[in-house]
Amino acid sequence: MAEVKQGKYLGLPMVISRTKEQRFGYIRDNIKRRLESWKNKLLSPTGKEVMLKVVTMAMPTYVMSCFKLPRKLLKYINSAMANYWWGEMNGKNKIHWISWKRMAEDRQEGGLGFMDLEAFNKALLGKQVWRVITKPNLLVSKVLKAKYFPKESIFTCKAQGNASWFWKGIMEVRGTVEEGVRRRIGNGRGTKIWEH
Known part of the structure; x- marks a missing residue:
């Protein structure tokens, strides 16, 4: 063979x-x-x-x-x-x-x-997390959301053991991104008062 x-x-x-x-x-x-x-x-x-x-x-x-x-x-x-x-x-x-x-x-x-290559690697992966959050209409954002976090936020979903290397890398840096993210309330319709 x-x-x-x-x-x-x-x-x-x-x-x-x-x-x-x-x-x-x-x-x-x-x-x-x-x-x-x-x-x-x-x-x-x-x-x-x-x-x-x-x-x-x-x-x-x-x-x-x-x-x-x-x-x-x-x-x-x-x-x-x-x-x-x-x-x-x-x-x-x-x-x-x-x-x-x-x-x-x-x-x-x-x-x-x-x-610092390690910090630069984290920053580049963090940019991917940011892209998923800020541009939900991109094809990659839709695919990742449908596969890994269909009913929740990227910050609250669980990291699956059988996930792709790409997703595992994103999961490792999402905490760093989350520390710097702030939610704008706007009209309040999308905000869950006890969770956000």
Whole structure:
């Protein structure tokens, strides 16, 4: 029997049957290949910063807007960028004089302004929650509502064990979104006085 290969649609895996780490390994491989192809010695620190921010940090953005990436993968990406930043000599990484966390701080605080990928992933998924709330007539909002929360709010529905990876990612960040959401009463018809 022939093995069926899983394809991609719009750059995302169509079926996620294995662990997320295995399924999103192509992101790690693409970043590794891209960093290895750049000539580290030929770039100034400014050139390295631009390459890391514009290319490397942008590569997983589309996937992060749909799935919660594993923390291990995000740590690998940060580590690969730090290794590229500090460079290597004779096949060994040079000393990292400042931690990546310090380099990721804002410029006003003494860092270089690299993105915190985990927080960025949460923000992108939070944007999806916000889209479901504010644009209920979109097809994706209608499908998610019909499948996962037909009679309740996105904030009160239970996370199902057999849900898609997309929905599981949204469920992990909905609490963060809920903290910042405020209800406008308007005419009061849609407001449940004891629940809202």
